[in-house]
Amino acid sequence: MDHDDDLPPTDAAAALRLIEDERSATARQIDPDARLLYWPWGIAWLVGFGLFFLRFPPGEEELLRLPGWLPLTVLFALLLAAAAVQAVASVRAYGQVSGESARRGRWYGCAWALGPVSVYAGLGQVSEHLPHDLAALLWSATAVGLTGALHMAGGAIWLDRDLFRLGVWISVLNLVGVFAGPGWHALVVSVAGGGGMLVAGAVARRQQRQRQQP
Incomplete structure (x- = not known):
């Protein structure tokens, strides 16, 4: 019986190719598709805040006749769907990973889960005492600001420049929208925030493919 295929490569170039093939296979297995991490959130922001x-545009007259409850309902539904997609993608990718990286992922996931809940609980006690336009601005600005901070934290944890830059971008556009005022904030977040996430997902996916090539 021929056992040559079971023997380690004796040629240095062949050994290097084997290492690269194994590295690429591992990267494809544990690295979730970046589009699943960015695009659901980008779509949620683009459609929901849009x-x-x-x-509720600036001024008194609405640009599109819709029930008042519809924008918030659509936004929350899309955000929940985005969170579910990200959770499933992360569990499939990192479910078999252990050690320090796994702990970082779990703790970071807890920050995403508990942070918004605790913040929104406080907002619920305050926003009912504000006019509708200011209450909407308070909710949206806090949600977007928290998202930007968590993205920057994730970039710092994993030394991911693209993730950190996205967090900076979200935080800056949130400031721009807040100073622009009610109505304009939703437009800025929809176009620049949602669009920025879609672009970031495309760029991250291209970089993944480059890393995963043998």
Whole structure:
């Protein structure tokens, strides 16, 4: 019986190719598709905050006749769907990973889960005492600001420049929208925030493919 295929490569170039093949296979297995991490959130912001701008634009007259409850309902539904997609993708990718990286991922996931809940609980006690336009601005600005901070934290944890830059971008555009005022904030977040996430997902996916090539 021929056992040559079971023997380690004796040629240095062949050994290097074997190492690269194994590295690429491992990267494809544990690295989730970046589009699943960015695009669901980008779509949620683009559509959800876009509806907010159309229903509650600056001024008195709405740009698109919609029920007042619809924009918030659509936004929360899309955000929940985005969170579910990201959770499934992360579990499939990192479920077999152990050690320090796994702990970082779990703790970072807890920050995403508990941070917004605790913040929104406080907002719920305050926003009911504000006019509708200011209450909407408070909710959206806090949510976007928290998202930017968590993205920067994730970039710092994993030394991911693209993730950190995305967090900076989200934080800056949130400031721009806040100073622009109610109505305009939703437009800025929808176009620049949602669009920025879609672009970031495409760039991250291209970099993944380059890393995963043998």
